[in-house]
Amino acid sequence: MLELPHLIVALVEPSGVQANIIRQSLAELGIDQILQCSSGSDLLDALARGPADVVISAFYLDDMTGTDLVLRLRASDDTAELPFILVSSETNPDYIDPVRQAGTMAILPKPFSTRQMEKALRNTLDFLNAEDDQETDIDFAELAVLIVDDSLTARRHIRTVLERIGFERITEAYNGRDAITHLENTLFDLVVTDYNMPQMDGRALTEFIRSQSMQSSVPILMVSSEADSNKLAAVQDAGVSAICNKPFETDVVRNLVKQFIRSH
Structure with a gap:
């Protein structure tokens, strides 16, 4: 079974400060395999070159929104089931609900706690390991x-x-x-x-x-x-x-x- 320290995380965050905050939280959980991306296009290009276990993304990216990104992922057979976690201070239901509908492991606020991040990633592991835990x-x-x-x-x-x-x-x-x-x-x-x-x-x-x-x-x-x-x-x-x-x-x-x- 896949365990927390073994997760390969694709992090999509245009803000260097926020990216460092997320990386620090992941490090506290023992996760050091992090693929850093600054835009949605960067992520899609990176996934075409190699796999990731979960995507952690901001809502507002330079080239698209988090909604656009998760819908792009769901539209491709290669990434349709890829777990997605949104980290955002956005609370407008018109913006956030489409992300919920598309299927996400969690929506974390800004700021978030390491405990909240761990819960989101534990849910991701439950999803990824579900076939081995029947x-x-x-x-x-x-x-x-x-x-x-x-x-x-x-x-x-x-x-x-x-x-x-x-x-x-x-x-x-x-x-x-x-x-x-x-x-x-x-x-x-x-x-x-x-x-x-x-x-x-x-x-x-x-x-x-x-x-x-x-x-x-x-x-x-x-x-x-x-x-x-x-x-x-x-x-x-x-x-x-x-x-x-x-x-x-x-x-x-x-x-x-x-x-x-x-x-x-």
Whole structure:
């Protein structure tokens, strides 16, 4: 299994001062394999020459934003699953949510603590090592899961995590209405859904499953960037089994799924 000191980190940071702060934090964690890049283009060129285990990037780069960069990574087969950590003082949801949707291990503030960096990198390790850390008493490959999210990049990231955990029978739906069509034709062992979706959101889908579906007892995991506590409380009242924030931790999802399957 890959361990923390063995990680190869690609650091994308145009500020020399901030780059040194991040490098110092990584050094405190025993990480010294750092590929320094000053722009998004530099990173893409560097990855074409050799691999990295994780990208740590600022949001504002000289040639693109962190959102642009992570979407470029997700669009390439070679880097689609490359873990991405954002370090930024930006808090505007319009800028940050696309990064969440694209699949990131963590979004760290400026300034951040070494403890926060370690947690983000531990989540990265859980993701990278997931295929070597599968349960022996649950055969995830035999279980059917439905992913519901209007973001293609979000669906791909969730699918990647589930595949690393061991799932093989995965169906995707782009909103609640599309999910209902699948639910009427296929039996599922788990539904993983977003909250904010057009036509039918996660709350409405949960209510439909619990009150009108033939699969009313199927576990429902909501993975969402929704921050409104009233909306999330309403979803819980509707019958969702658990809620995970985006970005989510691989180990948390794994443990929740194991809990769902064993109790169900």
